[in-house]
Amino acid sequence: MNEVVIVGAGGFAREAAQAVRAAGDAELLGHLDDNAALHGTEVDGVPVLGGCDLVHALPGARVVVCVGNPGDYAARARLVRRLGLPEDRYATVIHPTAVVSSTSRVGPGSVLLAHCVLTAAVRVGAHVAVMPQVVLTHDDVVEEYVTLASGVRLGGGARLERGAYVGSGALVREGTAVGAWSLIGMGSTVLGDVPPGEVWAGSPARRLRAAPAPALDELLTKQLGGPVA
Ligand SMILES: CC(C)(COP(=O)(O)OP(=O)(O)OC[C@H]1O[C@@H](n2cnc3c(N)ncnc32)[C@H](O)[C@@H]1OP(=O)(O)O)[C@@H](O)C(=O)NCCC(=O)NCCS
Numbered sequence: 001m002n003e004v005v006i007v008g009a010g011g012f013a014r015e016a017a018q019a020v021r022a023a024g025d026a027e028l029l030g031h032l033d034d035n036a037a038l039h040g041t042e043v044d045g046v047p048v049l050g051g052c053d054l055v056h057a058l059p060g061a062r063v064v065v066c067v068g069n070p071g072d073y074a075a076r077a078r079l080v081r082r083l084g085l086p087e088d089r090y091a092t093v094i095h096p097t098a099v100v101s102s103t104s105r106v107g108p109g110s111v112l113l114a115h116c117v118l119t120a121a122v123r124v125g126a127h128v129a130v131m132p133q134v135v136l137t138h139d140d141v142v143e144e145y146v147t148l149a150s151g152v153r154l155g156g157g158a159r160l161e162r163g164a165y166v167g168s169g170a171l172v173r174e175g176t177a178v179g180a181w182s183l184i185g186m187g188s189t190v191l192g193d194v195p196p197g198e199v200w201a202g203s204p205a206r207r208l209r210a211a212p213a214p215a216l217d218e219l220l221t222k223q224l225g226g227p228v229a
Contacts, residue, residue, distance in 0.1 A: 002026040003061040004091050007052050007079060009033040009043050012129060013066035016111045017046050019095040026091065029061055055083055062091035064109055065127060068147055070183065073165040074214040076127055077145045080109065090126070104136075107144065131168075145218075149186065161196065163218055170205075180222065181215040 004020055006013050009031040020028045030047040031038075032055060038048040055063050063085060067075045090108035094100060097114045104118040107126035114132045118124070122136045125144035130136075134148045138156040142148070145163040152166045155174030160166065164178045167186035178184060178194045185201025185208070194200050197219045199208045210216060 002091070003029050003058075004093075005029045005032055005049070005055060005058060005061045005063055006046075007032050007055065007063060007065040007083070008067040009035070009038055009048050010067065010069075012068065012111075014044050014046075015113055015131075016064055016066040016093055017044060019093050019111065019113055022096050022114075023094065024096075026062070029058070052079060052083065055085060055089075063089050064091050064093055064111055066111060066129070068129065070165060070167065071212060072214045073147050073183070073212075074145075074163060074181065074218040076129070076147075077163060077218055078214075080127055080145075087126070113150075125162075137174075143180075162222065163215065165215075167201075181211050181219045183211055183215070 004026040006016050013031055020026055030049040032052045033048055034051050039050050041048050065076050065079050087108050092106050092108055093111040095114045098112045098116040100118045101120050103120050104122040106124045109127040110124055112130045116130050116134045118136045120138040122140045124142045127145050128142055129147045131150040133151045135153045140154045141159045143162040146160045147165045149168040151169040154172045157175045158172045159177040161180040163181040165183040167184055169186055170184045170188045172190040176190055179196030181197050182194050183199045188201050188205040189203035191204045197211045197216050199211055201208050
């Protein structure tokens with residue numbers, strides 16, 4: 001049986017641990033977290049084995065990086081870059097109640113929680129976090145490092161660019177793009193394209209402000225052609 005370690009020990013990491021257990025096709029070794037106070041403890045009955053860099057001492061284990069929140073949703077990209085692991089070290093975690101059509105694809109390091117639906121020809125990139133009851137419909141493209149909070153729904157042919165964060169219950173109109181590292185507020189209705197690096201919210205969604213600093217840093221990294229994991 002494959003072994004899996006989860007980088008992070010917070011809310012999303014604990015949810016991913018439950019998905020690994022429910023899937024039952026890999027042995028969950030534990031969490032890795034840089035908070036030394038957690039080392040040697042358990043979260044939800046799962047041991048915290050040590051810091052994130054312990055992945056290098058566990059070459060047989062596959063990895064998912066499960067960190068990030070609306071205040072710093074770029075954390076996952078930073079950690080993946082720091083770890084520098086080859087793509088084949090990453091696991092893809094799919095809860096057994098998720099429905100992934102045979103024409104859809106999910107990338108390495110991505111996590112789909114319970115009751116997600118990918119209807120037809122959906123492309124989900126690497127290190128994407130998909131929370132419960134997200135519905136992705138035909139021809140949607142979800143690029144790497146995107147986070148979809150619970151209950152998000154995308155119309156057909158929508159595109160979420162690299163690192164975008166879509167808050168709980170938001171709706172995105174068919175054929176619409178959300179720019180890289182932009183954040184959509186919970187419950188919003190996105191009717192038109194959202195530029196990169198901005199926070200939009202409301203129904204219809206309107207610009208609130210620029211994205212948080214870590215997200216803007218990631219946007220700049222990409223624009224400058226810097227090191228991108
Ligand atoms: C959009 C968001 C990031 C804004 O947070 P913030 O910068 O702290 O903004 P504030 O709470 O100070 O609100 C600023 C304004 O935007 C409005 N606003 C904030 N979030 C909104 C939302 N989701 N929809 C509509 N309006 C919203 C506020 O009413 C306020 O309006 P006002 O200036 O007229 O009073 C946040 O509200 C949000 O939706 N985050 C996503 C949460 C989520 O989905 N979590 C998933 C589980 S972890």
